[in-house]
Amino acid sequence: MRDKLLPDMATALREAGLADGMTISFHHHMRNGDHVLNAVLAEAAKQGVKNLTLLSSSIFPVHAPLIEHIKNGVVTELDTNYMSGPVAAAVSRGLLEKPVMFRSHGGRPRAIREGSRVIDIAFVAAPTVDPMGNISGSLGPAACGSLGYAVPDAECAKTVIAVTDNLIDTTLESVSIPHDRVTHVVKMDSIGDPKGIVSGSTSMTRDPVALAIARKAQAAIRASGLLKDGFNFQTGAGGASLATAQYLREDMIRMKLKGGFLLGGITKYLVDMLEEGLFDSIYDVQCFDLAAVESIRKNAAHHEISADTYASPRQKSCCVDFLDTVLLGASEIDVNFNVNVHTDSNGMIIGGSGGHNDAAAGAAMTIIVAPLIRARLPIVVDRCTTITTPGNTVDVLVTERGIAVNPARPDLADRFRDAKLDVYSIEELRAMALKIAGEPRKVEFTDRIVGTVEYRDGTIIDSLRAPA
Amino acid sequence: MNRCRTMLFMPGNNPGMLASAGSLGADIVIFDLEDAVAQAEKDTARILVRNTLTYLKPATEVTVRINALDTPYWKDDIDAAIQGGAEYILAPKCAQASDVHTLMGAIEEAEARTGTTKKLLLIALIESALGVENAFALATSHPRLTGILLGAEDLTAELGAKRTAVGQEILYARSRIVMACRAAGIKALDTPFPFVTDLEGLAADAAFSAQLGFDGKAVISPHHVHAVNEAFSPTAEQVRWAERVMVVARRAKEEGKGAVSLDGMMIDLPIIKRAERILSRAADTTETCNA
Amino acid sequence: MGNTTQASAGTLESNDILVVIAPGNGGEATVSVESIVMKQFGPAIIATIQASLAEHGLGGVTVTAQDKGALDCTIKARMEAAILRYKELHS
Numbered sequence: 001m002r003d004k005l006l007p008d009m010a011t012a013l014r015e016a017g018l019a020d021g022m023t024i025s026f027h028h029h030m031r032n033g034d035h036v037l038n039a040v041l042a043e044a045a046k047q048g049v050k051n052l053t054l055l056s057s058s059i060f061p062v063h064a065p066l067i068e069h070i071k072n073g074v075v076t077e078l079d080t081n082y083m084s085g086p087v088a089a090a091v092s093r094g095l096l097e098k099p100v101m102f103r104s105h106g107g108r109p110r111a112i113r114e115g116s117r118v119i120d121i122a123f124v125a126a127p128t129v130d131p132m133g134n135i136s137g138s139l140g141p142a143a144c145g146s147l148g149y150a151v152p153d154a155e156c157a158k159t160v161i162a163v164t165d166n167l168i169d170t171t172l173e174s175v176s177i178p179h180d181r182v183t184h185v186v187k188m189d190s191i192g193d194p195k196g197i198v199s200g201s202t203s204m205t206r207d208p209v210a211l212a213i214a215r216k217a218q219a220a221i222r223a224s225g226l227l228k229d230g231f232n233f234q235t236g237a238g239g240a241s242l243a244t245a246q247y248l249r250e251d252m253i254r255m256k257l258k259g260g261f262l263l264g265g266i267t268k269y270l271v272d273m274l275e276e277g278l279f280d281s282i283y284d285v286q287c288f289d290l291a292a293v294e295s296i297r298k299n300a301a302h303h304e305i306s307a308d309t310y311a312s313p314r315q316k317s318c319c320v321d322f323l324d325t326v327l328l329g330a331s332e333i334d335v336n337f338n339v340n341v342h343t344d345s346n347g348m349i350i351g352g353s354g355g356h357n358d359a360a361a362g363a364a365m366t367i368i369v370a371p372l373i374r375a376r377l378p379i380v381v382d383r384c385t386t387i388t389t390p391g392n393t394v395d396v397l398v399t400e401r402g403i404a405v406n407p408a409r410p411d412l413a414d415r416f417r418d419a420k421l422d423v424y425s426i427e428e429l430r431a432m433a434l435k436i437a438g439e440p441r442k443v444e445f446t447d448r449i450v451g452t453v454e455y456r457d458g459t460i461i462d463s464l465r466a467p468a
Numbered sequence: 469m470n471r472c473r474t475m476l477f478m479p480g481n482n483p484g485m486l487a488s489a490g491s492l493g494a495d496i497v498i499f500d501l502e503d504a505v506a507q508a509e510k511d512t513a514r515i516l517v518r519n520t521l522t523y524l525k526p527a528t529e530v531t532v533r534i535n536a537l538d539t540p541y542w543k544d545d546i547d548a549a550i551q552g553g554a555e556y557i558l559a560p561k562c563a564q565a566s567d568v569h570t571l572m573g574a575i576e577e578a579e580a581r582t583g584t585t586k587k588l589l590l591i592a593l594i595e596s597a598l599g600v601e602n603a604f605a606l607a608t609s610h611p612r613l614t615g616i617l618l619g620a621e622d623l624t625a626e627l628g629a630k631r632t633a634v635g636q637e638i639l640y641a642r643s644r645i646v647m648a649c650r651a652a653g654i655k656a657l658d659t660p661f662p663f664v665t666d667l668e669g670l671a672a673d674a675a676f677s678a679q680l681g682f683d684g685k686a687v688i689s690p691h692h693v694h695a696v697n698e699a700f701s702p703t704a705e706q707v708r709w710a711e712r713v714m715v716v717a718r719r720a721k722e723e724g725k726g727a728v729s730l731d732g733m734m735i736d737l738p739i740i741k742r743a744e745r746i747l748s749r750a751a752d753t754t755e756t757c758n759a
Numbered sequence: 760m761g762n763t764t765q766a767s768a769g770t771l772e773s774n775d776i777l778v779v780i781a782p783g784n785g786g787e788a789t790v791s792v793e794s795i796v797m798k799q800f801g802p803a804i805i806a807t808i809q810a811s812l813a814e815h816g817l818g819g820v821t822v823t824a825q826d827k828g829a830l831d832c833t834i835k836a837r838m839e840a841a842i843l844r845y846k847e848l849h850s
Contacts, residue, residue: 208485208690212492215694346798375773375828376796400491436487436524438831440799483833484774512768512840516833523832 004133004185005167009043012186016159018044021051022120025157027150028058028082029125029137029286033196036125036163038065039188045074053077055119057108057149057307058354061085062196070095079117081105082352091450092348094466100451102342102464105285106311106318106358107456109152113314116458122157124150124182125191126164130172133162133182137304138174138297140166142192145266145287145296147176151306154181165191174297176304198289204246205239212400213369214243216421217327220398222251223419224365224412226324233279234263234326234359235270237288240369241327245269252278263310263319264326264355266292266302274301283319285310285355311358313457320355320362328356330370330397332384335426337391337406339368340384342453345377347385347443347467349451357389358456365395365412372399377440378433380404380426385443386453387462397426404429444468471495472615472655472684473700474693475531479504481513483520490526493693495684498531501545502560510541514548521552531556531591537567543574546588550578553586558617562592563599565609572610587612591657595619597626600641607652615655617686618645621662631662633669635676646681658685661692674699702746710743710750717743766844769829769837776829778808778837780845783821788812794826807831811838817845 006012018024024044026037037056042065044052052075059066059078064086069075079101083091091100103111111117124147127140137147142165154160154177162177162185205211217240221227233248235241246269252259259279262270266284268291274282281301287293296302311320320326331350332340339360344350360366370379379399395412397404404426405413416423424432444467451464476494478485480501489497499520505513517532532554534545538561549557559571568590575588590613592606599606600623607616620638621631629637642658649656658677661670674696677685685696702710713730717740720728728735765781783789790808794801808822811834822838829837 206691208492209488211690212488215493345796376800376830377828400488436830438800438803440796441802443798481770482772482775483829483836484772487774487830487833511843512837515840516836519832519836519839524830 004182006184006186009039009163009186009188010047012161012184013040013043013047015184016121016161018047018049018121020049023053023055023118025119025122025153026054026056027125027147027153028056028060029144029147029149030142030192030197031058032060032062033142033193034060034062034125035188035193036123036191037063039163040123041066041069041074045069045072050074051076053079055079055117057105058082058352059084059087063087067095079103080352081108082354083349084351088349092343092464092466094448094450096450099449099463102352102451102453104311104353104357104454104456105149105307105355106313106320107353107454107458109307109312110314110456110458112152112156113308113312119153119157121159121161122150122153124154124160124162124177126162126177126185127191128166128168128172129162129164129185130168130170132171133179133185134172134175135162135164135177135182136172136174137176138293140164142166142190142194142197143293144192144197145293146284146304148285148305148310149307150177152308159183161186163188163191165189198287198293205243207239209371209400210239211243213240213371213398214247216400216403217244217367217369217398218247218251219419219421220367220396220403220416221248221325223415223421224325225415226365227251227255227257229258231257231259232261232263232322232324233259234320234323234363236327236329237265237267238329238369241329242267242269244327244369245273249273249276249278261319261322263323264359266296268292271295271302274299283310311355311362311456313361318358318362320359323359323363325365325367326359326363327367327369328360328389330368330379332381333368333370333379333394333397333426334381334384334391335430337394337397337426338384338387339389339391339394340386341388342386342451343464345385345440345443347445347465349464353388353453357393360389360393361456366393367396367398368394369398372401372429372433373437376437378430378437380430380433382430386464388453390455390461397429399429401432402429472657474684474696475617475657475686476690476693477504477533477660477686477688480517481505481509483516486516486520487524489530490528492690493697494528494687495697496529496531496556497526498533498558498686499554500533501541502533502535510535514541514545518548518552521549521554525553529555531558533558533560533593536561537570543578546574546578547582550575550582550584550588554588556589556591556614558591558593560593560619561596561599561622562594562606563596564602565605568592568606568609568613572612589614591615591617593617593619594645595622597623600644603644603648604651607648607654613654615657615683616645616649617657618642618659620659633661633663633666633673635673642677642680642682650681655683656681658682660686660688662688664689664691667691667695671695671699702750706746707750710746713739713743714747764848766841766848768840768844771825771827773827774829774833776824776826776834776837778841779823780817780841781821781823783819785819788818788820788822790822790824792824792826794824795828796826803831804834807834808838811835811842815839815842815846817842820845
C-alpha cells in the first residue's frame, strides 16, 4: 500500500527535488497565522537552495523572515496578489532586483492554467489530511474553511506537498483537494495560528463615518434597481462594506427579497444572511472568521469554490461575472475612476488587487466605498499612484460627503438623482476634499521599478516605483 | 428651524468628530462645550469649535451647547458661537424665564459688539423639576427662543427616579414640555435615549416620542441617527393616506360638498391639517431619509 | 510633564495635533514637526505654525508638534490655545 507521508520537511524538499531556480507556490488561507511558508523557506535556506521564485497568493506581516531569504539569495523573485507588512515595506524600498509581479485573484489561476507560470512544487497548508492524502480545510486545529486559492496550484504543479498538523486515520467525508493531486504529505507541529487565520468574531465598526458611508451605499443599491429577487452580491471585509451588508439585510427583510449568491471572502454577517434565508447560497473562496468556517463545514448551501471558479477570466464563466453589486475599498480613486489598492499615499506597498479588479470587471454595479478624506489626505486624486482596477470597470464612488457616478453610467446617475441622493461629479468631490484638507504635495519617486501590475487578463497595466 | 428630527451631540474637543459632524445624517449637530469637555480643556475646545465653524461650516445647522450660567465660561462660549456663525445656542440648566433673559441679554450684547447681522436663536435645555414646572413661562419668555429640549438624565437624578429604557418616569415631563411648546408655538425636542447599544429600545423610544408630538429628539451617538430620523419621518403608508385625503378634500371643495369621507372616516379640517403636516414633513425629509 | 514654563494644546488622537510651546533662545522661533502626512503637508504645517506665532506676536520660542493628520483649522486652533496658555504662564 502506498504511503505518502514523509518524516519531515527536509526529507520532503529532497524527495520533491527542490533545486536552484525553481518556482514554488503557496496560498494564503492561513493569512497572518501562517507557519508553512516560513518553515519551507527556512529549510530551503538550510539546504543551500538559491534563486527561488515564490508564487504566493498573498504575503502577510508574519512572513517577515522572507526579507532575509531575499537578501541571502534564497528567493529572488516574487509573484503575488497582495502584500502587506515588513516584506511589502522592504520591497517598496527596492529589496528585490526583479520587480514583483502583482496579479489578481483571478489572474493568478489564469497564469497558472495557461502555463505562463509553471509551478515546480506547490505547498498546501492542509488543516486535515486523511490516509490517502485527501485534504480538508474545514477540520483540525488550524481549520480555515475554504482552500480555494490552492486549487489551481494543486492541479497544475509538478509536485504537490500537503503540509499538515492533523493527520487522521479515517477517510474524509468532505474534501477540499483530492488525494490524486497530492504527491507527498508532511507533518509539522502547527501549520498556523488560529488567531491569525480567522478572527474569532468580526465586530461591526463603530466608526461613525464608515456607518454614514454605509447608509449612502445602502441607498445607492436600493435606488439602482438591482436589488430584487436573485440579487448576487459581494462585499469586502472593510468596516463600511460590512456595515452596508448589514443595512442591506434590513432592506431585504423589509422588501421580502431572496437573493442568489454571496461571494468572496466570507464573514459571519454573510453567513447569518444565508441562514436567515435571504440568499440561496454562498460561494466561498476564503473564510474570514470562525462562523464562516463552521458554516462551510455544515451548510450544504455554503460552497467551497476554487480561485478559477471565483474569478478567472480563462474559465467559460466565473462567479464574478454574475455579480449584481460589489462593494470595494480604495486607497485612492482618480478622476477617471481608476482605483489604487496597491500603495498608500506615500507610495509604499500596502496591499494589491486580491479580487478587486476581478469583481469590478464582473459586477453589474461596482461601488467603491471610502471616506472622502483620510488623515487629511483626499481620497480622490488627479491620477492614482498605482492603477489596480481600471476606471472603466468602476461605476460609483460613495463617500460620507456625497456620491459620484462614472459618466459612462448615466442610467445610474439618473436613478440616484430620482431617489434624491446627493450626486456630484467626481471632480466636485475632489474639489470638496481639497477645500477641506488643502492640496497635498506630490510624493516623489525614484526610477527604480519595484513592481509590475498585471490585469486579470494578462495585460500589464501599471508599474510601481520606489518612493524617493 | 426646519428639520429637527435629530440633534446629534458631538464632543467639542474632538477635531475628527467635529469635521465629520455634517456628514452623519443628523438634521442638526450640537457642538458640545459642556459635559463632553473636561474643565481643563474648556479653552481649547471653545477655540476648536469656533475654528471648525469658521472654516468647515457643516452642511447642517449647528447648535453650540454652552456651559451653564453658574460657570465662568458661558459668555466666552456665546462669543465663540457668534464668531463661528452657529445657528443656535443650546443653553443648559434653564429653570425660569429670567435665565433666558440673562442669556439673551448677553447674546444681544455680543452681537452688537461683533456687529454680526445673523441672529442666533436659543434652545433652552430643561433638566430640572423647577424647569419642567416653569415650562410654559420659559417657552414664552423670548421671541428668539425657538425650542425646548428636555434633558432627562439630570432631571431623573434630581427626582430620585430610575432612568429606564421604557421611560415611564419621564412621561409627565415629556407631555408637559410638548404641551408648553405647542401652546407657545415653538419646537418640542425630546431627551436623548441614553442606552447606546440598545437599538431596539431606541427605536421604541423614538417612536413613542414622535407619538407624543415631539418635533425631534437629541441623540448622543451617531449610531442612533438613522433610527430616530425614521421615527420622525412619515412612513410611505402615511404619505399615501395623506395624499388620498388631499385628493378627496380637493374634490369636495370643487363640488361644493361640506363633509366627505374616506375609508369610512369623516374628512374634516383637523384630518386635512394632519394630512398636510405629514406631506410637508415628507417633502423635507426625503433626502436624509435616504442618506 | 510638570514643566511650568511650557504650554501645550491638542492631543495625539487621529485628526488632531499636539503642540508644545517652550521658551527659546530668543531670536527666531524654532519649529519642529512630526507628522503622518509629512511628505504631503510638512511645509504647510510649519507655515501655519509660524503664521500663528506671528499673528499673536509671539517670537523666540520653541514649538514642537506631533501631527496625526489635523486639518489646517485644527492646527490654527491648537496653536492659538497653546499661545494663549503660554502667554498666561509668562505674564
